[in-house]
Every structure is written in C-alpha cells, then in structure tokens.
Amino acid sequence: MAKTLAEKILTDKSKSDASAGDVVVANVDLAFVQDTTGPLTVRQFEKINFQGIAKPQNAVVFLDHAAPSPARQLSNDHALLRRFARETGCHIYEVGDGVCHQLVAEYFAKPGDIIVGSDSHTVTAGALGAFATGMGSSDVAAALALGKTWLRVPETFLINLKGTLPEGVYAKDLILYLINQIGADGATYKALEFAGEALAHITVPERLTVANMAVEAGAKVGLFPSDEETQKFLTTQGRSDNYKPLYPDADAHYEQLISLNLLELEPMVSFPHTVDNAYSVSKAKGIKIQQVFIGTCTNGRLEDLAVSARILQGKRRSPGTRLLVTPASRQVLTQAIDNGYIKTLIEAGAIILPPGCAACLGLHQGVLGDGEACLSTANRNFKGRMGNPKAMIYLASPATAAASAIRGEITDPREIM
Amino acid sequence: MITKMPDMILKGNAIKLGDNISTDLIIPGRYAHLRSNLPQLAKHALEDADPTFISRVKPGDFLVAGKNFGLGSSREHAPVVIKMAGISAILVESTARIFFRNAINQGVPVLLCDTAKISDGDKLEIDLARSTVANLTSGGRLTCSKVSPLMSAILSEGGLIPYIQKHKDFVPERAT
Numbered sequence: 001m002a003k004t005l006a007e008k009i010l011t012d013k014s015k016s017d018a019s020a021g022d023v024v025v026a027n028v029d030l031a032f033v034q035d036t037t038g039p040l041t042v043r044q045f046e047k048i049n050f051q052g053i054a055k056p057q058n059a060v061v062f063l064d065h066a067a068p069s070p071a072r073q074l075s076n077d078h079a080l081l082r083r084f085a086r087e088t089g090c091h092i093y094e095v096g097d098g099v100c101h102q103l104v105a106e107y108f109a110k111p112g113d114i115i116v117g118s119d120s121h122t123v124t125a126g127a128l129g130a131f132a133t134g135m136g137s138s139d140v141a142a143a144l145a146l147g148k149t150w151l152r153v154p155e156t157f158l159i160n161l162k163g164t165l166p167e168g169v170y171a172k173d174l175i176l177y178l179i180n181q182i183g184a185d186g187a188t189y190k191a192l193e194f195a196g197e198a199l200a201h202i203t204v205p206e207r208l209t210v211a212n213m214a215v216e217a218g219a220k221v222g223l224f225p226s227d228e229e230t231q232k233f234l235t236t237q238g239r240s241d242n243y244k245p246l247y248p249d250a251d252a253h254y255e256q257l258i259s260l261n262l263l264e265l266e267p268m269v270s271f272p273h274t275v276d277n278a279y280s281v282s283k284a285k286g287i288k289i290q291q292v293f294i295g296t297c298t299n300g301r302l303e304d305l306a307v308s309a310r311i312l313q314g315k316r317r318s319p320g321t322r323l324l325v326t327p328a329s330r331q332v333l334t335q336a337i338d339n340g341y342i343k344t345l346i347e348a349g350a351i352i353l354p355p356g357c358a359a360c361l362g363l364h365q366g367v368l369g370d371g372e373a374c375l376s377t378a379n380r381n382f383k384g385r386m387g388n389p390k391a392m393i394y395l396a397s398p399a400t401a402a403a404s405a406i407r408g409e410i411t412d413p414r415e416i417m
Numbered sequence: 418m419i420t421k422m423p424d425m426i427l428k429g430n431a432i433k434l435g436d437n438i439s440t441d442l443i444i445p446g447r448y449a450h451l452r453s454n455l456p457q458l459a460k461h462a463l464e465d466a467d468p469t470f471i472s473r474v475k476p477g478d479f480l481v482a483g484k485n486f487g488l489g490s491s492r493e494h495a496p497v498v499i500k501m502a503g504i505s506a507i508l509v510e511s512t513a514r515i516f517f518r519n520a521i522n523q524g525v526p527v528l529l530c531d532t533a534k535i536s537d538g539d540k541l542e543i544d545l546a547r548s549t550v551a552n553l554t555s556g557g558r559l560t561c562s563k564v565s566p567l568m569s570a571i572l573s574e575g576g577l578i579p580y581i582q583k584h585k586d587f588v589p590e591r592a593t
C-alpha cells in the first residue's frame with residue numbers, strides 16, 4: 001500500500017507493515033534527555049534495573065535548560081546527569097554547548113531515523129526527515145533500556161506549500177499562520193507532512209523552525225521529505241554520508257490536505273496566552289514591550305541572528321526595552337562572531353546570553369516582571385511560561401522582534417527593512 | 418489480550434477546571450529546581466490554574482477539565498504532581514498526546530468524555546473496566562472512549578516502569 005512519510009519510516013523501523021492506526025514497536029536511533037526532565041528519566045531508568053543503556057552511542061544528555069544553573073538544586077541535577085553519562089557511556093553536551101534540538105540537528109539526526117527525546121520540541125528533527133517525537137521521562141527511560149519504543153502510527157495532514165515567502169516574511173510567520181488555521185489541538189495525534197514546489201526554496205534551518213512548532217498544533221511529528229536541501233545541510237555539517245533521499249509514495253492516503261500560497265503570507269504575531277491566537281502584525285502594531293527575546297530552538301540559528309543584525313545595524317534598541325539574544329548553539333555563536341553579527345547586536349544594545357534555552361522557560365536569564373510584555377521568537381506564550389503568570393508573551397519572527405526592539409513597541413519589520 | 422483495569426470502581430468528587438490547561442499551568446517551569454524533591458514540587462500543583470486546588474483537593478478526587486488538557490511540555494512531573502496531590506483519575510474532553518501517555522505511564526487513568534456534563538463538586542463513580550462515569554449528583558451517565566489494549570495493559574500494571582520490569586519488553590498488541 002502507498003505510504004506517507006510517517007508510515008514509511010515506521011514500517012522500516014518496526015519491520016512490519018505500518019499503516020495509520022496501527023500500534024508498532026520500533027527501533028530507536030537516538031534517545032535523549034535534557035536537564036529538567038533528565039533526572040526523572042535517570043530515576044525511572046534505574047528502577048528498570050537493566051544492564052545499562054541498550055545503545056550508549058545513540059543516547060545523549062543535554063545540559064541546556066538551566067545553563068548555567070541558577071540554583072543549587074539544579075546544579076545537583078546537573079551533577080546527577082554527568083554521573084549518569086559517565087557510568088553509562090552515553091554522550092553529554094555541557095552547559096553552554098546549546099539547545100538540545102539544535103545540537104540534534106547539527107550532529108545526530110538523519111533522514112529515516114526514529115528519535116525520542118524527553119522534550120516536546122523533539123519534533124524539530126522532522127526537518128531532516130526523522131520521525132522525531134517528544135515523550136515523558138518514563139518512556140525515554142524505557143527507550144534507553146530497550147533500544148526501542150512503542151508508537152501509534154499517526155494519520156497525516158499534508159501541507160502543500162507553493163510560491164515563495166515575500167520580503168519581511170519568514171518560516172516563523174508560515175508556521176504561526178498554519179497553527180492559527182489548524183488550532184492548538186487541531187492536529188493532536190497526527191503527523192504534519194510538508195510538500196509542494198515551495199520546498200525547493202525552504203532551507204533546512206527554516207524547516208527546523210517549522211517542524212519545531214508542529215507540536216503547537218498538537219502534532220506528534222512534523223515531517224519534511226529528505227531532498228537536495230537536506231543533502232546540502234548535512235554536507236555543511238560534515239555528515240554527507242548521513243544523507244539518503246526520502247519521499248512519501250505518490251498516492252499515499254492523507255486525512256486532510258491543506259494548501260498554502262506563501263506569497264499571500266504576512267508577518268504574524270501570536271497574542272497571549274495561546275500560540276494559535278495569531279494575527280497579522282498590523283493588529284499588534286504599537287503594543288509596548290519591555291523585553292525582546294531572540295533565540296530558542298525555534299529561532300536561535302545563524303540565519304535568525306543574521307536577519308536581526310541586518311535590521312539592527314547602526315540602530316539602537318529603544319531605551320525602555322531590553323534586548324536578549326541567545327544563539328542556539330556554540331557553532332551558531334562562533335559563526336555569528338565570525339560574520340560580525342554579534343558585534344552589531346551588542347552595539348545595538350543587545351545582551352548576548354550563552355547558548356541554551358535562556359529566558360524561554362522562565363527559569364533564569366530574563367524572567368519578566370508583573371505586567372510586563374515580551375516579544376519572543378520562542379514557540380510558546382503560555383501564561384507563566386517566562387517565569388511570571390502576570391506577564392504577557394507575544395510570539396513573532398526574529399525580523400519582527402528586531403524591528404520591535406528599535407521602536408519599543410510591536411512593529412511590522414517591513415517598515416524598517 | 419485480556420487486561421484487567423486497576424481498582425475497577427473509583428468514587429470521589431470532581432474538581433473542575435477549564436480548557437487548555439497547559440503543563441506550565443499544572444507545574445510551572447519556575448519550580449524546576451524542585452523537580453528532584455517531588456513532595457515539595459507537588460505543593461505547587463495547578464497553582465497558576467487554580468490557586469485553591471491544593472487546599473481543597475482530597476485523596477481520591479477526580480480532576481475534570483475541558484479541551485486539550487496537558488498541552489505543552491513533555492514534563493512527566495505534570496501527572497506526577499497531580500497524582501501526588503491525591504487525584505485518582507483525570508476526566509477531560511480531550512488531552513494532549515504526550516500528557517496522555519505520561520499519565521498512563523504514571524498509572525493515572527485518563528478518561529475522555531463530555532465533561533461539560535460535570536460540575537465542580539459533583540460526586541462521581543467511575544467504572545474503569547466499562548469506561549463509564551455515573552454522576553451521582555446529577556443522575557447522569559457518561560460513556561468514555563476506551564484506551565488501546567497496550568495502554569490499558571500498562572495502566573493495569575500500575576504504570577510503564579512496573580510494566581517493563583515485569584515483561585522486559587513491549588508485548589506487541591494482539592487483536593482481542
């Protein structure tokens with residue numbers, strides 16, 4: 001039977017004929033934890049009491065969410081994870097190396113992989129054609145111990161993209177628009193699969209932004225085919241041998257078809273407190289903001305810092321607005337230094353934070369005050385997300401964020417570019 | 418595969434919340450430093466969704482909510498603190514995928530039904546084997562959607578870890 005991308009990958013990894021609705025047990029190519037969900041994973045793993053990790057070379061610990069640690073309890077959690085990595089022989093990425101999902105994209109994810117992580121944005125690696133999905137600590141503990149997991153094969157929504165993004169409109173605007181159309185729970189349990197002529201112009205860094213937010217529509221996975229763009233990205237990362245082409249079958253069955261002409265898109269802003277509460281930037285124009293946050297696994301890549309630097313070149317942040325910039329990884333940071341983006345951003349009044357999650361989850365580095373508003377390039381604006389339930393979070397692209405930092409209020413980036 | 422559900426009949430009172438209760442509302446990220454101290458963490462369960470929750474919850478109560486319950490992060494601490502607060506089952510109109518799996522993995526039943534028919538404080542009787550809820554206050558009866566055989570097997574073992582300890586593997590689902 002003709003198969004979607006999800007069905008193809010799950011068929012291959014479960015050695016069975018996987019169709020939507022089936023429950024399969026599949027081999028896991030990569031299992032990882034981060035520092036806020038990892039300690040519970042370790043405890044659950046130790047309760048299972050197996051002979052260690054099934055495939056330590058396919059397991060990773062990332063210290064990124066509280067990095068560097070702001071509290072002694074979290075420092076102790078880091079110590080626990082370091083000990084676990086030492087004892088089991090799995091990989092560990094240290095404080096300052098970057099956000100787990102960016103590092104998975106840079107060093108691990110391959111087309112056709114099954115990836116499970118104890119973080120909901122594990123879906124990010126779908127940009128590289130990997131069936132990547134977030135799970136809780138117990139499920140990841142089981143995947144570490146057994147080298148496999150169980151999965152229900154999802155039905156798929158096909159997102160057919162045509163046209164190219166207009167000036168000032170980015171992959172972030174595309175996914176915010178799409179989540180608004182589908183709704184925050186509209187794709188629960190489903191796979192989103194991206195297709196269409198537009199893919200030829202959508203790079204892997206842009207695909208990472210889109211796949212990252214698939215979970216904000218409830219989806220289990222956000223999948224891109226593996227094509228020339230995938231090959232280009234893997235080659236740049238020195239991993240050309242990880243490339244293999246991967247496409248769905250021509251007459252695969254899709255539960256829903258959604259068509260989008262990118263030419264018709266505008267810069268988008270998600271209003272507090274749900275991601276699907278998104279409108280064209282004109283509706284948000286003039287809303288005063290006390291903080292701008294550029295970074296996260298959604299939009300902390302080199303391309304995001306490049307566009308922010310271009311907009312902020314020779315300008316200053318508004319005096320009433322703090323500007324926080326967090327490169328998603330060490331690689332992004334060093335390239336941004338080499339390209340001069342960091343200097344430009346610092347001269348524009350930005351604070352550069354170490355690669356990691358930073359202000360995203362309200363643990364440290366940029367917690368908002370009562371009544372304050374933040375324009376963030378992250379993926380979530382839930383109440384309390386940035387550490388204060390009395391604050392407001394708006395989501396937008398790095399271009400909209402940079403333009404808004406200059407004016408101190410939400411601004412259409414096309415007015416400044 | 419025939420699996421029996423734990424404690425077939427549950428009785429308790431409903432504590433009702435609204436739609437879109439995210440994992441950030443269930444247990445905010447700002448308490449991440451307490452995640453290795455679960456009894457302390459559990460004192461903050463649902464604090465941003467309903468500040469009165471912790472003071473009024475009684476062992477055996479049911480948490481009842483609307484659409485897309487548990488959306489957001491993969492933190493398994495969300496069902497953990499709900500369970501530690503004394504909640505014996507969660508009844509919702511719909512739930513986010515990761516939360517659903519995490520709750521079952523923690524041995525907490527999640528039932529999907531028309532929760533608009535339940536009010537705060539209603540006395541409920543849940544029959545897990547039949548997936549039905551009797552509302553003893555209003556006299557109504559609700560039918561819930563059934564979980565898959567593998568998930569009900571995990572639930573009947575008390576969660577994923579005891580399940581794996583016993584079976585050493587995932588026992589693939591067979592037609593019942």
Ligand code: SF4
Nearest residue numbers: 099296297357360361
């Ligand atoms: S950057 Fe934010 S969304 Fe991404 S992994 Fe870190 S906390 Fe989660």
